[in-house]
Amino acid sequence: MSYKLSTAGIIDDDQIYQLVMRRTIEQSGAIESILQFYDGEEAINYFKQKYNSSEGLPDLILLDINMPFMDGWQFLDEFVKIPFKSDYKKTIFIISSSSTSEDLNKAKKYNVVSGYHVKPITKDKFEEILQSITGAA
Amino acid sequence: MNDVLHFFVKLLNSSDWPPRWHCGNWSAFHGWLYIASDLLIWGAYFTIPLIIIRYITRRKQQQFRKLYILFAAFILACGATHFLDAIAFWAPVYRLSALVRAITAIVSWITVFTLIRILPYAFSLRPTQTLEAELEMRKKIESDLEVKNILVQEGRQLFKNVFDHSAVGIALVHPDGRWLNVNQATCDLLGYTKEELLNASFQDVTHPDDLATDLAYVEEMLQKKRESYQMEKRYITKDGAAIWILLAVSLTWQDGKPAFFISQLIDISAKKRLRMEVEKKNAELESHIVKINEFNRIVAHNLRGPASTLINMTDFLEKNCNEEDRNFLLSKVKDTSMLIIHTLNDLKDLLEIQIQQGSQTAPTYFSDALQSSMLMLENEVKGADAVLNVRFDVPEVCFPKPYLDSVFYNLLSNALKYRRDGREPVIDIHTTSRNGHIVLTVKDNGIGIDMQKYGQDLFKYKKVFHKGYESNGVGLFLTRSQIEANNGKIEVESEVDKGTLFRIYFEKQKL
Numbered sequence: 125m126s127y128k129l130s131t132a133g134i135i136d137d138d139q140i141y142q143l144v145m146r147r148t149i150e151q152s153g154a155i156e157s158i159l160q161f162y163d164g165e166e167a168i169n170y171f172k173q174k175y176n177s178s179e180g181l182p183d184l185i186l187l188d189i190n191m192p193f194m195d196g197w198q199f200l201d202e203f204v205k206i207p208f209k210s211d212y213k214k215t216i217f218i219i220s221s222s223s224t225s226e227d228l229n230k231a232k233k234y235n236v237v238s239g240y241h242v243k244p245i246t247k248d249k250f251e252e253i254l255q256s257i258t259g260a261a
Numbered sequence: 262m263n264d265v266l267h268f269f270v271k272l273l274n275s276s277d278w279p280p281r282w283h284c285g286n287w288s289a290f291h292g293w294l295y296i297a298s299d300l301l302i303w304g305a306y307f308t309i310p311l312i313i314i315r316y317i318t319r320r321k322q323q324q325f326r327k328l329y330i331l332f333a334a335f336i337l338a339c340g341a342t343h344f345l346d347a348i349a350f351w352a353p354v355y356r357l358s359a360l361v362r363a364i365t366a367i368v369s370w371i372t373v374f375t376l377i378r379i380l381p382y383a384f385s386l387r388p389t390q391t392l393e394a395e396l397e398m399r400k401k402i403e404s405d406l407e408v409k410n411i412l413v414q415e416g417r418q419l420f421k422n423v424f425d426h427s428a429v430g431i432a433l434v435h436p437d438g439r440w441l442n443v444n445q446a447t448c449d450l451l452g453y454t455k456e457e458l459l460n461a462s463f464q465d466v467t468h469p470d471d472l473a474t475d476l477a478y479v480e481e482m483l484q485k486k487r488e489s490y491q492m493e494k495r496y497i498t499k500d501g502a503a504i505w506i507l508l509a510v511s512l513t514w515q516d517g518k519p520a521f522f523i524s525q526l527i528d529i530s531a532k533k534r535l536r537m538e539v540e541k542k543n544a545e546l547e548s549h550i551v552k553i554n555e556f557n558r559i560v561a562h563n564l565r566g567p568a569s570t571l572i573n574m575t576d577f578l579e580k581n582c583n584e585e586d587r588n589f590l591l592s593k594v595k596d597t598s599m600l601i602i603h604t605l606n607d608l609k610d611l612l613e614i615q616i617q618q619g620s621q622t623a624p625t626y627f628s629d630a631l632q633s634s635m636l637m638l639e640n641e642v643k644g645a646d647a648v649l650n651v652r653f654d655v656p657e658v659c660f661p662k663p664y665l666d667s668v669f670y671n672l673l674s675n676a677l678k679y680r681r682d683g684r685e686p687v688i689d690i691h692t693t694s695r696n697g698h699i700v701l702t703v704k705d706n707g708i709g710i711d712m713q714k715y716g717q718d719l720f721k722y723k724k725v726f727h728k729g730y731e732s733n734g735v736g737l738f739l740t741r742s743q744i745e746a747n748n749g750k751i752e753v754e755s756e757v758d759k760g761t762l763f764r765i766y767f768e769k770q771k772l
Contacts, residue, residue, distance in 0.1 A: 140570045140593050143586060144577045190562035192725040192734070198714075221569045222561035226554065243569035246576050 129257070133159040133182030135167040135199065136219070137191045141243070145186065148250050154258070155184065164194030168202045175206045183213055184257065189220040189227060196220070200234050215257050217241055268356055278353040292350060299347035306340025309333075328379060331372040338365035430506075430526030436483060436519040438462035450506070450528055452499035463524070468495030468503055475508070482512045483519055493529065505533040548745070552615060556608070559722050563604040567597045607722070607735055611742055617661070618746040624657040627692055627701070630665035637670055641677045647686040655692040658699045658767050664743040668701075671736035672763055676705035678730060681758065699767045706760040710753075719753055 132155045134145050142160055149155050159182055161167035174180050189196035196218060208214075218231050221243040231240045241253060271277075278284070282292060310333035317329045342365055345358040424431050430447035432440055440458045448455055451466055458466075467475060471494040478490040489511040495503045507527040513520045574590050574597075582590075631651065635642065642649075658665070673688065680686040689704040710719065710726055718724040720741040723734035744751050748768035755761040 138566065138570050140574050140590060140597060143589060144573045147577065147582075147586065190566060190723075192723075193728060195718075220562070221566035222558070223565075224557055224561045226558070227561070243566070244573040244576065246573070247580070 129155045129183050131155065131157045131159060131180070131182040132184040132186065133161065133167065134186050135161045135164060135191070135196070136186070136188035137163050138188070141188075145245065145250075148245070148247050151247070152251065152254060154254050163191045164196060164199035164202075168194060168199055171203060171206055175208050175212075178209065178211075181208075181212055181214070183215065185214060185216040186219045187216055189218060189222060197230065200236065204234075204236055217253065219243060219245060268359075272356050272360065273354055274356070275353045278355055280353055281350040284353075296347045296350055299343040303340045303344040303347065306336050306343065310337045310340075325379065325383070328372075328375055331368065331375055335365070335368045335372045338368050341365070430524075430528075432458075432463075432524045432526070434463055434510075434522040434524050436479075436512075436522070438464050438479075441521055447526060450498075450504065450526055451496055457499075466496050466498075468497055471495050478510070479522075482510070482522070488512070493533075496526075504528060505530045555722070556611070559604065559608060563723055564601060564608075567600045567604075570597055603733075607739070610739060614664070614739070614742045614746045622659050622661045622747075624659050625662045625665050626657045627653045627665070628656070630662060631669050631690065633662075633666040634669035634673060638673055638677065641674060645677045645680055645686050647677060647680070647688060650687065650689045650691075652691040655694050655699045658692075658701075659770055660747055660749075660767060661743075664747070667743060668740050668765065669703075671740045672703040675736065676703065676707060676761070678732070679705075679707040679709075679727060679761070681706065681708050695766075697769045699770065701765040701767070702762065703765075704760065704762040709757040709759050709761055710755040711757055712753075712755050720751070 132149055134142055136142055136145075139162075142162070146158050146160065149158055159170070161170065171181070187196045187199065191199075194202075200216075203216075214236075215238045216236055218227075218237055218240045220227060220240070223242045228240055231237050239253075239256070241249070245253075281287070313329050313333040313336075317326055338361065341361045342358065345354065345361055349355070349358065424442075424444045427444060427446055430450045431444045432447050433442040435441050439462045443455055443458045445455075448458065451458065453461075453466075463475075464472060471492075474492060475494055478487070478492065481487045482490065489509065491507065491509045494506055494508055496506055498504055505528070507529045509525045509527075511523050513523060571594070574594070578587060578590060628651075676688045677686065684706060687706050689702070692699060692701050694700070708727070710716075715724070715726045718726075720737050721734075722738045724738075725732040725734045741751050744765055744767075750766040752764045752766070753761065754764075
């Protein structure tokens with residue numbers, strides 16, 4: 125794989141998913157470093173701190189919907205308000221266990237969201253997701 | 262007398278006179294001019310009557326027929342005198358000539374008299390075509406009048422038929438509101454006899470809440486601001502019941518003055534009832550859809566979530582996986598499975614609450630329910646050193662006892678859990694009555710909730726708002742479900758660091 129992403133951010137309150145996804149990303153070798161956030165609030169605070177620096181911001185964000193304190197939608201509502209530098213390229217995927225049309229339609233309303241994938245995300249599925257970004261880049 | 266006899270006996274005898282040629286001194290030209298002219302006149306005078314007779318036999322018109330015949334006879338006779346004058350040059354039948362002249366004279370004078378008598382009438386006559394046109398018009402007017410009469414009669418009959426046999430109540434109403442005439446349907450609708458109604462006004466039987474609207478319409482009609490109106494209004498029947506009527510009213514004017522209203526009354530009580538029922542059912546259906554969607558959301562996130570996590574995990578464990586990860590993951594299997602079981606239990610509770618929705622319940626004392634929940638929270642109350650101010654102005658409510666226990670338990674445990682450090686927890690619990698609703702208020706002075714951030718999610722499943730607390734986001738969710746299933750409502754007011762106030766409105770009690 126010629127194209128390489130520098131940082132991925134996993135935003136999900138599920139510890140098992142966090143570990144499995146982290147290992148899957150590591151094994152793919154496509155991404156250098158991984159950031160882990162256990163709810164939307166934790167993640168948004170990180171972005172609010174780092175928005176002005178050119179380092180440490182993930183180019184791939186895997187976002188869960190159902191989380192305590194701040195869910196995925198609330199995260200997105202806050203995220204789009206952050207005045208990032210124009211050269212910050214990010215791809216956001218929603219990774220949720222929900223396949224209801226309510227959630228799928230809601231995701232389409234966010235321009236910042238590139239895609240929606242329903243859990244479970246196996247190794248093969250993750251390779252597909254990776255290919256969809258690197259192919260498009 | 263002898264002369265007359267002699268005259269007629271020798272009528273055709275010409276021997277007493279010489280032929281005219283030999284009487285006097287006739288030049289050939291003079292004689293033949295006389296003869297030729299006389300013959301030509303005779304020819305013409307003979308032809309004209311033929312034409313006249315032909316004309317009157319061809320025409321069907323009988324008018325002046327006698328006059329035409331007289332003219333024909335008179336001209337024919339004139340012609341005959343000229344003929345006899347011409348032949349007198351050879352045959353001097355002067356007696357015949359005299360007779361013919363006498364006949365001519367008589368016919369001429371008869372014609373003259375006839376003409377004089379007819380003339381004024383003839384002058385007054387118009388040409389036949391005008392006459393015919395006028396005749397046509399008269400006929401038309403007559404037939405139109407006849408049709409109009411029939412229509413008027415039919416109209417009266419029709420109105421009478423409609424009035425008498427209509428299923429719709431029809432009434433003629435005086436501008437001041439008195440009933441002038443009512444049909445049977447109106448009597449049937451209102452339950453009064455015709456006599457009773459004719460001694461009353463529409464105001465007497467109108468529902469007091471609808472009278473002002475009706476009178477406003479009447480006023481507008483009398484001021485010619487509108488020609489008719491329709492309204493749905495209630496009448497009070499003789500037995501005191503209120504019925505819904507669709508009323509349509511028009512006003513008839515006579516000589517610039519309002520004469521009477523024509524009111525039509527259609528019973529829409531059944532329709533109204535049906536509509537209200539449909540609206541109620543719709544609201545129920547909508548709330549069911551909301552509940553189904555909520556159920557669907559819980560399944561999608563809270564059941565599918567941990568289930569797909571387990572799949573993800575086994576998929577990962579099957580492949581290369583180090584010892585440390587394996588131990589961590591296996592330690593989480595139980596938690597994840599328990600999560601599924603808990604969610605299933607919550608869903609079961611939710612379904613039970615909704616299945617029991619609307620079922621009749623006996624009154625529950627607030628104090629009993631509070632006591633039950635306090636037993637379960639004994640340690641928490643002691644640990645928090647909390648002060649409870651309880652005042653039940655309304656002592657009881659029709660609400661299932663287990664749910665009321667649960668409502669108190671959840672609200673109190675939250676108030677105790679989210680108390681503010683360094684401040685003595687004070688919880689105010691009281692009931693009151695407001696607009697027919699019993700209202701329960703539970704107010705604390707705890708850490709409060711950021712309503713701007715979480716206001717929308719407060720009663721949603723597994724939503725938590727405070728880090729560092731043992732919260733599962735189920736208590737308020739079930740509390741709301743229990744209250745709504747019994748047609749109640751829960752409200753919240755909260756301010757960070759000040760406290761939270763829950764207000765529960767119970768369904769209006771049927772006494």
